[in-house]
Amino acid sequence: MAQQTPQLTRSAPPAPAARTGFGKGLLRRRELSIVLVAIAAFAYFSLGSYGSAFNTTNNYHIIMQYFAPWAIIAAGESMLLICGEIDLSAGFTFSFIPFVFMSFYNQGLDVPLSLVLAVLVAMGIGLVNGVIRTVFNLASFITTLGMGFFLEGMTYIQSGAEPAQPPITGTLGDLLGDWRWSELGWALIIVAVMQAALSYTKYGVYAQAAGGNPLSAAESGIKVNRVKVATFTLTSLFAGLAGLVDQVRVGSFDPTSGGSDMMFMSVAAAVIGGTALLGGSGTVIGALFGAILLAIIKEGFTLSGVSAYAFDVVIGIAVVAAMLLNVYISSLRGRYLR
Amino acid sequence: MSGSIAGQEFPSAPATAGPEGGSLERRSVLRALGLGGGAALAATALAACGSSRNSSSTGSIGDFPKTSAWKFAFINHVTTNSFFAPTQSGMKDAASLLGLPAPTWTGSENGVVSEMVSAFETAISANVAGIAIPLTDSNAFIAPTKAALAAGIPVIAYNANASGNYALAYVGQDLYQSGYQMGLKIATEVTSGDILVGISQPGSLNVQPRLDGLKAALAAKAPGVTVHTVDTGAAQAGELSAMESAYQGLKAAKGIYAVDAGSTASIAEMISKYGIKGQVHAGGYDLLADSITGVSSGALDFTIDQSAYLQGFLPVLYMFMYRMTGTLVFPPATDTGLTFVTSENVSPYASSKSWIEGGATKALVPMPGSIGLPAPSTVQS
Numbered sequence: 001m002a003q004q005t006p007q008l009t010r011s012a013p014p015a016p017a018a019r020t021g022f023g024k025g026l027l028r029r030r031e032l033s034i035v036l037v038a039i040a041a042f043a044y045f046s047l048g049s050y051g052s053a054f055n056t057t058n059n060y061h062i063i064m065q066y067f068a069p070w071a072i073i074a075a076g077e078s079m080l081l082i083c084g085e086i087d088l089s090a091g092f093t094f095s096f097i098p099f100v101f102m103s104f105y106n107q108g109l110d111v112p113l114s115l116v117l118a119v120l121v122a123m124g125i126g127l128v129n130g131v132i133r134t135v136f137n138l139a140s141f142i143t144t145l146g147m148g149f150f151l152e153g154m155t156y157i158q159s160g161a162e163p164a165q166p167p168i169t170g171t172l173g174d175l176l177g178d179w180r181w182s183e184l185g186w187a188l189i190i191v192a193v194m195q196a197a198l199s200y201t202k203y204g205v206y207a208q209a210a211g212g213n214p215l216s217a218a219e220s221g222i223k224v225n226r227v228k229v230a231t232f233t234l235t236s237l238f239a240g241l242a243g244l245v246d247q248v249r250v251g252s253f254d255p256t257s258g259g260s261d262m263m264f265m266s267v268a269a270a271v272i273g274g275t276a277l278l279g280g281s282g283t284v285i286g287a288l289f290g291a292i293l294l295a296i297i298k299e300g301f302t303l304s305g306v307s308a309y310a311f312d313v314v315i316g317i318a319v320v321a322a323m324l325l326n327v328y329i330s331s332l333r334g335r336y337l338r
Numbered sequence: 339m340s341g342s343i344a345g346q347e348f349p350s351a352p353a354t355a356g357p358e359g360g361s362l363e364r365r366s367v368l369r370a371l372g373l374g375g376g377a378a379l380a381a382t383a384l385a386a387c388g389s390s391r392n393s394s395s396t397g398s399i400g401d402f403p404k405t406s407a408w409k410f411a412f413i414n415h416v417t418t419n420s421f422f423a424p425t426q427s428g429m430k431d432a433a434s435l436l437g438l439p440a441p442t443w444t445g446s447e448n449g450v451v452s453e454m455v456s457a458f459e460t461a462i463s464a465n466v467a468g469i470a471i472p473l474t475d476s477n478a479f480i481a482p483t484k485a486a487l488a489a490g491i492p493v494i495a496y497n498a499n500a501s502g503n504y505a506l507a508y509v510g511q512d513l514y515q516s517g518y519q520m521g522l523k524i525a526t527e528v529t530s531g532d533i534l535v536g537i538s539q540p541g542s543l544n545v546q547p548r549l550d551g552l553k554a555a556l557a558a559k560a561p562g563v564t565v566h567t568v569d570t571g572a573a574q575a576g577e578l579s580a581m582e583s584a585y586q587g588l589k590a591a592k593g594i595y596a597v598d599a600g601s602t603a604s605i606a607e608m609i610s611k612y613g614i615k616g617q618v619h620a621g622g623y624d625l626l627a628d629s630i631t632g633v634s635s636g637a638l639d640f641t642i643d644q645s646a647y648l649q650g651f652l653p654v655l656y657m658f659m660y661r662m663t664g665t666l667v668f669p670p671a672t673d674t675g676l677t678f679v680t681s682e683n684v685s686p687y688a689s690s691k692s693w694i695e696g697g698a699t700k701a702l703v704p705m706p707g708s709i710g711l712p713a714p715s716t717v718q719s
Contacts, residue, residue, distance in 0.1 A: 050464065059463045065456050156569070161540030163451070165477050246452065252478040254451045255541050261448070302460045305409070305442040308417035 027337060030274050031286040033329035037322050038293040045300035054303060061180055065249070067288075067295035068183040069094070072242040073266035074273070074287035075187075075194040076235030081270055082198070083231050084211035084279030085140035087129060089148035090239040090266060094258030096151045097122050097240035098166070098247050099158040111168055115176075115244070122240025123233050125151070130229030140232075148260070159255040166248045177248030186245055187288070190238060195284040207231060211279030269294055272323065293322060399437045405662055408467030410441040410654055413457050415449045415474045415498075415544065421599035421624055421646060423696040425497075428650030429470075436658050442466075449539045451475045458482045462489060468657035471505070472498035474543045479503060492660050494653045494669055497646075498544030506660070507669035509652045511644040516676045517548030517597060520621070520642065521555025523678065524593060527619045527639065530562030533593035534584050536570045536601030536622075538577065548597040548623070566591070570601045578604035585612075592619060599624035602641055606632025625679065625687060625695045633684045643677040643687075647694045683710065 026032060045054045053059060073090050080087055100121045104114035125147065132143045168176055175182055198204035209217035210224040218224050247253050271277055272293065273286025297318045306314050398404040412429055414422060430440045444461075446453035454471070455478050461469050462485055469486055473479055473495045483493050483504045495505035498513065524533070537549050549567065556563050568584040570577040577600040585594060585608065594609070596602040602622025606629050609615055621640040622629065632638035656669035679687060686706070691697035 053464050056463060058459070062456055062459050062463060065452070065459075156540065159541065161546070161569075163475050163477070163541060250452045250455055250478045251481060252451060252475050254475060254478070256449045256539065257452055259448070259450070261450070299456070299460060302444055302457055303464050305411075305444075305464065307443045308414070308445065308447070309443075311444070 024337075027333055030330075031283050031289060032333060033326045034273050034286050034289045034293065036329055037326045038289050038296065040325065041293055041296045041300070041318075041322060045296065045303070048300075048304065050300075050304045054300065059299070059303070063292075063295045063299045064181070064184045066299055067269075067291040068187040069242040069246045069262065070265045070269045070291040070294065071187040071288045072190050072245075073235070073239050073262065074269040074291055075190045075284050076231070076238040077263075077266050078270035078273070078275040078282050078284050078287040079194060079198065079207060079231045080140075080235050081267070081275045081277065082211045082279060082282040083207050083228050084214065085133065085228060085232070086144065086267065087126075087232060087235045087239075088141065088144040088260070088263055089125070089129065089151055090144075090235060091258045091260050091263035092148045092151035092155065093122060093125055093236050093239035094243035094246075094262050095255060096125075096155045096158070097243045098253040099155055099164070099255070101244065102164050102253060103158055105167060111172060115168075115172075118244070119237065119240060123237045125240075126233035126236030127229065129236065130232035133232065134225040134228055148263075152259070155255050159253070161255060163255065164253045166251070166253055168248055173248065177245045180249075183245050183249055186241065190241075191284050191288045194234075198282075198284055203227065203230070208280060208282075212281070265294060266291070272319075272326070294319070297322070399435075402662060405437075405658075407437075407439050408658070408661060409439050410468040410470065410657055411461035411464075411466040412441050412443050412445075412650070412653075413454055413461065413469065413471040414443060414445040415451075415454055415472055415539075415542070416447065417443060417445050418447050419600065420626060420696060422650075424647040424694060425650035427693050427696075428647040428652075429654050430650075432651045432654035432658075436654070438654070438658065441470075441654065445471075449474065449542050451478045455479065455482055459485070462486050462491060465489075466491065467661060468492045468494070468653075470494045470496050470509075470653040470657070472496055472510075472544055473500040473503050473505065473508075474498050474539075476500040476502060476543065492657050492669070494656060496649045496653050498542075500543050507656065507671045509656070509669075509672045510649055510674055511676055512673055513544070513547035514551040516623075516642060516644065517551025517553075518555045519551075519676060519678075520548070520595070520597075520623075521552040522559060523621070523640065524552070524595065524619070525556055525559035525563070528563055528593045529560050531592040532564045532566060532588060532590060533595060533619075534566050534568055534581075534588060534591050536568040536577065536581050536584070536594075536596035536598070536605065538570050538598040538601055540567070540569050545598045552595075552597065563592075568601075570596070570598075570604070577601050578607055581605055581608055594618055594620045596622035598622075599626050599629070602626065602638070603628035603632075606637050609637040610635065627696070630679075630684060630687050630695075633679055633681060634688045636681065640678045640680045643675065643679050645674040645677075646696070648672075648674045 077087060077090060097118050101114050101118035104117050105111065129144055129147055132138055133140045177183055198207065206222045206227045209222055210227050214224055243258060247257060269290035270287040273283060273288070273290030275282030275287060297315060301311065301314050416422065426443055433440050444457045451474065458469065458471060458479065459482055462482065469491055471479065471493065480503055486493050487504065493505045494507050494509060496509045499508040499510065535549060535552065537545055539545055553565055556565060566588060568580055570580040581601060581604045585591065594605050596605055602624060603626040605620050605622060609618065609620055609632065615635065615637050620638045622638065623642045624646070625641060625643055629638060629641045633641055652672055659667040660669055686703060687695060690703040691699045692703050693700045
């Protein structure tokens with residue numbers, strides 16, 4: 001009697017659908033989940049009781065005021081996070097650079113030259129951060145923390161602890177913040193450039209390699225230190241630019257602006273957008289949408305009149321709820337794409 | 339996007355057969371329920387924390403004509419600082435007296451001007467009935483004030499004033515004068531040596547003018563005194579540490595003073611803690627519990643009352659009158675006062691724990707039998 005093996009057939013799994021086409025390409029982008037969550041938050045406020053007040057151009061402008069500086073700084077911070085580093089001094093560079101500009105201006109240099117010099121100082125700050133990190137192998141957390149405190153004090157010294165009025169007018173002023181939407185323009189351009197750098201250039205590959213596996217990257221001939229120094233420089237440059245443009249828009253260079261809150265929101269925007277805190281992968285466009293989401297939540301609850309004591313409670317609940325939704329959508333994407 | 343590296347999170351791979359289909363479906367249903375339930379819970383919690391929307395019009399109050407339920411917005415630069423607790427009581431009391439919903443209280447926690455500007459513009463966007471704001475910066479609030487006035491929203495400045503701005507009125511203390519008077523008082527006790535002066539937000543227009551006034555008075559009346567400024571920060575918890583560190587660094591200081599509420603309370607705490615009462619002169623501003631205890635026990639020589647309660651009460655009253663009468667009753671500029679609280683007049687402040695000064699008791703405070711004479715009146719000629 002021949003043993004008959006039992007038929008252990010089960011119906012073959014359905015053939016996977018073709019993983020091509022625009023729709024699938026969209027699904028494959030890691031930023032999709034954060035975009036959907038931002039849209040959900042927008043819908044929450046648009047359809048709520050303050051919907052008519054929420055959906056006005058003026059209100060969109062206020063939302064932009066919140067997220068534009070975070071997005072600009074996050075463009076740099078997300079690249080740094082990808083490299084496996086972090087910059088805690090970005091918020092203080094934000095406050096410091098406008099007063100560097102004022103120092104040059106008050107010494108008699110004209111506005112464009114003072115701007116260029118201030119921007120060069122911003123890059124110099126990043127260079128120092130990067131050099132100390134790479135040459136002395138001092139963790140970037142500590143390096144930039146020290147630099148942050150240093151800049152905080154320097155801001156008070158340079159400003160004499162008094163706010164100052166920006167002397168920038170005319171077309172240059174419009175470009176740098178006087179025109180309502182100029183800050184949005186800066187944010188979009190900087191995010192686009194950095195995302196292109198991340199996705200399409202060797203620098204982007206090297207940055208991800210440096211963050212994902214620094215030892216192998218170095219062994220493969222990637223100049224990890226140079227990549228990191230360049231990224232630190234870029235981050236401080238963006239922080240300085242954000243400080244100038246944002247404070248020209250407000251109409252006042254203020255020593256209390258920026259600070260650790262600004263840095264924290266930028267890093268949060270980068271992480272919420274999909275950049276791994278431990279490095280190796282990330283997205284700059286995601287950071288933009290992370291910033292937009294945070295701004296919608298913050299502005300929406302201020303609009304609906306949540307008072308200051310309850311405000312942080314509400315923001316905390318909203319952020320966690322939004323992130324749970326984000327994780328859920330990501331897992332759905334993963335299951336659908338596998 | 340074939341060249342894009344960042345996009346390749348899920349490269350195409352043949353699907354592998356999963357485990358039993360049934361348990362996978364059950365797990366995913368449970369997960370979806372959990373997340374959906376969590377989201378619903380979160381949404382309910384958010385809705386509960388949010389304030390009520392504008393209700394329909396109220397009945398008339400007293401003998402006034404009927405008005406709608408106007409919602410005012412108070413912007414503040416240090417929203418969680420306990421100095422403004424009586425201000426919030428004042429604004430809520432005035433609103434309830436006039437049959438209005440409680441005003442919102444937003445702004446910045448750490449004196450960040452751009453956050454205050456955003457909150458101001460958001461209030462305009464929400465079409466509130468009136469806005470009250472401390473003008474802690476000379477330039478940043480000009481454009482939003484003009485926008486609010488253009489939209490028919492009255493704007494009143496309280497607690498801090500700035501020149502070149504367009505708020506309808508200022509309700510608060512004359513900051514430079516109060517610092518000057520404090521400097522004159524210090525000059526009677528300390529004529530030479532070093533003094534420490536704590537300031538929570540250097541450069542901010544709600545406290546910097548006091549420090550400027552103080553330095554000017556000392557330069558005029560007691561030029562031998564050297565003023566050392568201590569930056570204590572806006573968050574109260576850090577102010578004690580900052581004052582302690584400064585004192586440790588300058589034990590020879592003849593006097594320890596402050597120009598803001600939190601730093602004054604920290605000084606009173608510090609002097610009691612180190613047991614140096616009577617060895618060093620001290621004084622400051624405002625009536626936090628620790629400061630009152632300090633004046634009663636002798637740790638502080640004086641503190642200055644600027645009536646935080648009225649800074650919340652009066653703007654609501656003024657904006658209500660302005661709206662109800664269609665601008666016929668224009669809000670008057672109001673000096674909410676500069677009272678030196680010393681050991682002689684501190685007892686009602688200390689014993690009543692009244693909500694007027696940020697305490698918990700909302701009871702009638704009995705009048706004293708007789709009233710002490712105030713400083714003699716002066717008239718500008």
